[in-house]
Amino acid sequence: MAEPSLADDFAADVAAVESIEAVPTILQVICRMTGMGLAAVARVTEEQWVACQVHDLMGYGLKPGSEIDVHNTFCRVVREQREPIVIDNAAADPFYADHPIVTRFGLQSYISVPIVLRDGRFFGTLCAMDPNPGRLSTPGSVDMFKLFAELIAFHLDARDRLASIEAVLHDERRTSELREQFIAVLGHDLRNPLAAIDSGVTLLQQTPLDARAAATVGRIQNSVERMARLIDDVLDFARGRLGGGLVIERDDSGPLQPMLEQVVTEFQASSPQRSIEAQFDLDRAIACDRCRICQLLSNLIDNALTHGLAAQPVRIRGAVEDNALVITVTNAAEPIPQTMLSRLFHPFQRGQLRASRKGLGLGLFIAAEIAKAHGGTLEADSSPDETRFTFRMPIQPAASA
Numbered sequence: 001m002a003e004p005s006l007a008d009d010f011a012a013d014v015a016a017v018e019s020i021e022a023v024p025t026i027l028q029v030i031c032r033m034t035g036m037g038l039a040a041v042a043r044v045t046e047e048q049w050v051a052c053q054v055h056d057l058m059g060y061g062l063k064p065g066s067e068i069d070v071h072n073t074f075c076r077v078v079r080e081q082r083e084p085i086v087i088d089n090a091a092a093d094p095f096y097a098d099h100p101i102v103t104r105f106g107l108q109s110y111i112s113v114p115i116v117l118r119d120g121r122f123f124g125t126l127c128a129m130d131p132n133p134g135r136l137s138t139p140g141s142v143d144m145f146k147l148f149a150e151l152i153a154f155h156l157d158a159r160d161r162l163a164s165i166e167a168v169l170h171d172e173r174r175t176s177e178l179r180e181q182f183i184a185v186l187g188h189d190l191r192n193p194l195a196a197i198d199s200g201v202t203l204l205q206q207t208p209l210d211a212r213a214a215a216t217v218g219r220i221q222n223s224v225e226r227m228a229r230l231i232d233d234v235l236d237f238a239r240g241r242l243g244g245g246l247v248i249e250r251d252d253s254g255p256l257q258p259m260l261e262q263v264v265t266e267f268q269a270s271s272p273q274r275s276i277e278a279q280f281d282l283d284r285a286i287a288c289d290r291c292r293i294c295q296l297l298s299n300l301i302d303n304a305l306t307h308g309l310a311a312q313p314v315r316i317r318g319a320v321e322d323n324a325l326v327i328t329v330t331n332a333a334e335p336i337p338q339t340m341l342s343r344l345f346h347p348f349q350r351g352q353l354r355a356s357r358k359g360l361g362l363g364l365f366i367a368a369e370i371a372k373a374h375g376g377t378l379e380a381d382s383s384p385d386e387t388r389f390t391f392r393m394p395i396q397p398a399a400s401a
Contacts, residue, residue: 010050013043013123014064017052020155026126026148027055034141036109036128038062041152044075044124052124058131074101075112075125082122084113084142089133109134113145118157126152190231198224233362236369237347246366246373248289256290257282260318260327263294267301274305275313282318286325286395288374296370296378297327299363300389304331307387320395325376327391336382344380367391 017023027039037058043050049068056062070076074085087110090096102108112127126149128136135141201224204217236246257280264278297316304314308331315330336344345368364378367389371378376393 010043010048010067011065014050014052016156016159017041017043017152018064019159020152022155023053023152024055026151027053030126030128030145030148031055031057033144034111034128034136035130035132035134036111037130039126039128041115041126042075042124044070044073044079044122046070046079049073049075072101072104074110075127078112078114078125079122082114082116084111084145086111086137086142088135088137091133105129106131108132109136111136111141111145113142113149115149115153115156117153117160123153123156125149190227194224194227194231198228233366236366237362246292246369248292248370248373250287250289252285252287254290255282256286256288256293256325257318259290259294260297263298263301264316267298267305271305274310276301276305276316277313278316278318280316280318282320282325284320286320288325288393289370292370292373293325293327296367296391297329299367300327300329300391303363303389304329304387307331308333323395325391325393325395328388330386330388332385333382333387335384336380336387341380341382345378 023041027041030036030039038054038056038060040054040056040062041052043052047070049070049072051062051064051066051068053064054062054066070079078085087093087096087102087108090099090102090108090110096102102110107129108131110127110129112125115123115126117123126145128145197220201217201221204213205221209217260280260282261278264276268276297318301314301316308314312332316328317330318325318327320326345364347362347365368378371391371393374393375396376391378389378391381388381390
């Protein structure tokens with residue numbers, strides 16, 4: 001890639017000044033208050049003077065982008081000394097009367113003050129000139145020019161800071177995307193070795209084993225199932241973040257209620273010490289992704305068992321209300337603080353888990369993504385009496401083939 005040219009740099013500087021809406025007004029005020037016929041903001045380097053914005057009542061011909069050899073300007077001295085140059089009447093000044101710059105431009109009154117950025121870089125000058133004598137050396141006039149120069153520098157600094165912040169945000173966004181892509185690829189590639197382990201465990205379970213070996217194989221099987229669930233969560237998280245949400249396949253060809261009841265039965269079998277009460281009244285076809293709705297319910301039950309009081313039941317209800325599928329999962333527990341309630345559906349929000357509980361904190365996030373993909377909502381309410389999660393999905397016909 002070619003390096004940016006000096007002309008490109010000047011074009012960017014001109015554009016930067018032109019983007020400051022206050023500059024034209026500043027130049028008009030300068031001419032009105034001082035009687036100068038021309039006022040300009042210039043980008044000044046060691047070798048070049050470039051007009052960035054001009055207010056010209058003299059018909060001198062300067063326009064944004066116009067260039068002058070810096071050695072033919074007083075701005076070169078301003079750049080070197082970082083101090084203003086002020087001339088009220090060149091003809092009456094022994095130093096400036098026969099100065100070649102005065103003669104070249106036919107000026108009698110002139111002022112130039114430095115524009116210095118916050119980091120100390122010299123940008124250019126705010127200057128004005130006229131073929132007639134003026135009164136520029138008064139404290140009020142010089143202070144006005146300095147104030148306007150500082151204002152222009154402030155706007156240029158703000159523009160640079162904004163560009164820098166946008167660049168950092170772009171880099172961070174790109175890094176985040178790469179990280180999530182890596183997670184997705186990693187999760188996908190972990191499936192193959194995990195499937196091999198699962199096949200090996202299945203083979204071992206078909207082989208006569210003593211009690212110790214059978215227990216070990218059982219623990220391996222439980223670990224494989226847990227790893228599979230973690231991988232599924234990671235992949236769902238990546239899909240939700242990278243693909244704009246989970247993709248669902250609506251289908252009303254089969255009943256939803258038996259699948260939901262099966263989810264509850266599995267939890268009742270795996271947590272026999274806990275009371276799980278379920279009531280479903282879903283006697284009509286519902287166009288939804290049944291597997292995803294079961295996943296949503298599973299995540300909500302798992303969350304309720306994790307955070308609910310062990311002595312109190314987890315209550316599940318599913319019904320059609322006002323032409324909407326409504327599923328609620330309720331448990332008794334310490335009320336969730338309002339500050340935490342608003343973050344429950346964010347990824348990696350695990351809350352105050354027991355030390356023995358391990359997880360990525362993606363369950364509620366994925367449940368919320370499933371609800372969103374169905375055009376529904378997932379909300380949480382918590383009081384001293386109970387914590388309730390409510391999934392509500394408007395019922396609609398299945399998508400046509």
